[in-house]
Amino acid sequence: MRIAMVFDGLGMGGIERVGIQYVALLTQAGHEVDVYNLQPEKSELQDEFEGVADAVYPGFLPLSCVPGQYMLMVKRWWWGKYAYPLAYLVSKLCMLVLRIVQPKRRYDVAIAFSGHMRDLTFVAHGFVRAEKRMAWVHGAILEYLVLSPTFADLYRKVRNLCVLSTDRQEFVFSSHPYLSDDLSVHQLYNPIDLSARPPHADAVAALRRAHGGYILVVGRLDRDKDPATVIRARKILEERYGKTPHVVLVGDGSQRAELEALTRSLGLDDSVFFVGLRHDVEDFYASAQLFVHSSPCEGFGFVLLEAMKYGAPIVATDSPPGVSEVLGSDRYGLRCRVGDAEDMAAKIATMLDDAGLREHYRESGFNRVRDFSCETISVKLNQILKDLR
Helix, strand or coil: CEEEEEECCCCCCHHHHHHHHHHHHHHHCCCEEEEEECCCCCCCCHHHHHCCCCEEEECCCCHHHCHHHHHHHHHHCCCHHHHHHHHHHHHHHHHHHHHHHCCCCEEEEEEECCCCHHHHHHHHCCCCEEEEEEEEECCCHHHHHHHCCHHHHHHHHHCEEEECCCCCHHHHHHHCHHHHHHCEEEECCCCECCCCCCCCHHHHHHHHHHHCCCEEEECCCCHHHCHHHHHHHHHHHHHHHCCCCCEEEEECCCCHHHHHHHHHHCCCCCCEEEEECCCCHHHHHHHCCEEEECCCCECCCHHHHHHHHCCCCEEEECCCEHHHHHHCCCCCCEEECCCCHHHHHHHHHHHHHCHHHHHHHHHHHHHHHHHHEHHHHHHHHHHHHHCCC
């Protein structure tokens, strides 16, 4: 098959790292895969995509030309319901012009992989020509319908969905019966290559010398990942439990300056370290004593699989629906309440106090991550491609 995989940017995010794995699986299975980047300015991972895809192309669809985003006007402002028809019409006309002038290549399947409004629109409205269309839902369908009913219209156009979770899916179909008739929905976990990117022994040793038995956080420094709760939990660890581990945050984002100010205000300058975006994140996983995940909502949580792969025990907020999907009922890691720094600190303290518990979760994580191996997911993925409507 010739497959177009469309991304809303190729930055340093979890979706993009998962996308690299899927492109690799598809090419290894004999498919020809082209990647489209709809935000060429976000290209930190583009080199890695070029290493596995047949080609990487820029796509052009400004968010201002995506009609569905204007539905927010109706929800947010009293005057939105009056302005929405005009905004929709103008953006629709702009989108039609852009679709005409952009070069189109022919594919058997076009996939909106980021699952955002922009790449879904790009695929659903034929910016790439394809016999069949598909979209990834990085979580459960209901999460996206809550954001905007426009997602339902786009899903009906692409017809085929891959979801990470079927949480409350029966409710979605009972309340939106037209969706159950129009959609073919498949559940598929994200794959992880268990043999790729081994840690570097020298780098691991250096990190342990620098930070001791430290706590690792990996992800964007934005509110939707809530790293501030980890920093507050670190203060509670010191005051209530007498523990002073370093915290290392790998990643960058719009909240970095605010988080650094929070760190200073809590007197944690010597304990909390911001190391920015890194391409050697495997060395951090392998050297950390504990991995902490803090998102208030998580479609899946690929970083949890990465932590398991490199042997880091996990404390994670019980973010619906993805964290429990991966960790179970504390079977493969300890969960804490979302946004609750005190509960997070208590779970971290439990882990730090009990070397046997850490070893238990390290071993159970190694076993759990095999359920997401590339070999297992590749078989399911190729069957799904055969069954597309």
